[in-house]
Amino acid sequence: MKDNVLMRVAARWNMPFLLVFALYTQTHGELGPGGGFQSGVMIAAAFIVYGMVFGADEMRRVVPRWVTDFAAAAGVLIYAGAGVYCMAMGYTFLDYAALVPSNPGGAEPWGMVIVEYGVGITVAAVMLTVFNEITEGTLPGQEPGGTKEVL
């Protein structure tokens, strides 16, 4: 598919917009519609579009497997880490008041922001892992090392 000019150009031009919009949804999560799930999926979608047009191997060159493996775990660790931090400060698990003890009500958005970043990172990494798992398999009759094209 990477020989098709139309697809190549469309993918290249769409990627920055997808990523920026994903960041917007991420940072806007605690105030309006949006949040980690949506932005994570959008980030992953940007890379998956890239992988579909230029080949899954090319995408894995941009985002290697170890990055997605690491990010998937790190995202949940950010989430759980926020909770553990609250426990360490003498509050209960995920009691965001621990983040700004002087102003417990004002701490809620901070807690949500931290947690949503964790969710976003994990969702993006996991979606990419799913894409990788499906494209990377060495099916009978195919060369090991991934398929050049999906779809």
Added chain:
Amino acid sequence: MQVVLDHYNYWVCVILMMIGFYGVIAKTNLIKKALSLSLFQTGVLVFYISIGKVEGGTGPVLDPRNPEAVYSNPLPHALMLTAIVVGVATLSVAMAIIVNIRERYGTIDERDIEDIENQAQE
């Protein structure tokens, strides 16, 4: 007829679930089976979302100008966000296993797999 119309959200849920359930039982292609399972779960998602609706309710954002406002129940929606993630996770685990089955058996049809196993035992 009135019974059907009054409870149409139940009917939608049950019909979706039963289409999925039929697929899970009757299809031998594992991918179709996994998709049917997903449909089966979707039936429940739709049901949850429908029970959150309050008659005349608006979006659950507190409106200080209108203290009389009736709000829809947002909790089922939040629950279903989690359930959707669970559903996606189930589907992707299923797909990963099916990819492995294709590698080891060369087929994703249950009946063919059964035949291969029976021949291997003889």
Added chain:
Amino acid sequence: MERIHQNLPALIVVLPLCMGLITSIIGRRGLGWWLAMGTASAVLAMAVQLLVNVLESGTLTVTYQMGSWPAPFGIVYVVDPLNAGVLTIVALIGAIVTLYARKSIASEMDPRRLHFFYALWLFCMTGLLGITITGDAFNLYVLLEISSLSTYTLVALGRQRNRRALTAAINYLVLGSIGATFYLLGIAYLYMVTGSLNIADIQHILATKVFPTWGTDAPMYRTTVYVGFALMAVGLSLKLALFPLHGWLPNAYTYAPSSVSALLASTATKVGAYAFIRVIFTLVGTGFAYRMLHTDVVLMVSAGAAILVGSWMAFRQTSLKKLLAYSSIGQIGYITLGFALGNVNGLTASIIHLFNHALTKGGMFMALGVVAYRLGNTRLQDVQGLGRKLPFTMAAFTAGGLGLIGVPLTAGFVSKWYLVTACIEAGRYEMAAIVLVGSLIALLYVWKVVEAIYFGKRPENVPGVKEAPLTMLVPTLLLAGASIYFGIDASTSARVATAAAHFLLGVTP
């Protein structure tokens, strides 16, 4: 230290989750096992501490509010004598099997991916511990799926030894997801009636606002509660592999890696049974489930059939792992029968059998794992005459087998004693007879194996085998020894089980 103590109910779930994630990042080159082992030991210590806390507290409950949100609004974790006991079972078996898993799993899968195995292992424990401790019906569903999803993957990891592990896993996945979805729909119905997801709160609303109206002319939500309970019961029966919904179990246990079989057989179905007990006794109450709907009759018929069919199918197997898997179906029958009787002795039998069967079956699956490790297969002809080659392992297997039959001085005897007493107390003589017949069939299938082990002749032209490596032998003997110990001195296990039964039925001892 003070803070750890305060946050124990959350930590027992959060710790394995975080450690699982850390293991998946840094657990390469053997470090994975150390992380898993450390976590499992810490979880065991926390579970024992919680059990002590609960038994010593006046109200017999410890409540923990997630994020400091009070009960009906936020998620609460509630520890009472019943789930403190189950937590201890899961943590104990988890720790012992983790010790065993190191050598066992290294021979069964790609060493470069071992850290993912230990990560999944810890996620599975997270889910099982979470189901046990949570006091929120929807949270239970989520944790059920966490444990199930990791279990499907763990079962599929048996693919290197036998590709049928993959078909077993997909079969388990389909049935398990259907069960979980039924449970989810059941919660939806109860949520429509009560507007709450907190188990204690649902029970309170049902008991004070809904059930009293049923005797009057305008019964409220009668059909809705019926349907909700029925859906939850079917969903959980699938998870617990209650006959006739046990179809996924034999293959999943047979083709999973040895250590996974041991963990699943001794914890996964037990936690399913616990969730079922919780739904019947705490969520809707026996007054509704047993006296109004007569679920107890349905459960008893299923349990009786499970005991007879499971044991008989076990007798007919020649693959030893499959034999144990079918025997598990029979043993789940005993557990179900106990809580279906609904009296104090029955519940005590059920809870004590959760523990005793976990020890017995865990030890037996681990002994078979040793056979698989040394011989690569676990058919009946493979263990012919192994009694002299693997004396300790086979002794552990035999001790477990005696426990399955229920020979006096084994743990199985204690639970069967309570069970038969409870049957007679409830006037269910036919169920008492079924328990005895089941034990007789267990005698047949255990004897079949024991005869092969000690009196069978080792084929001439096979290479010699050595006794198991120490890290596999010690945990196996530990569980087998425990199953004997708790048969001789059942005071500790009986004390916890009786306290739990009294707590559930609301009677003061």
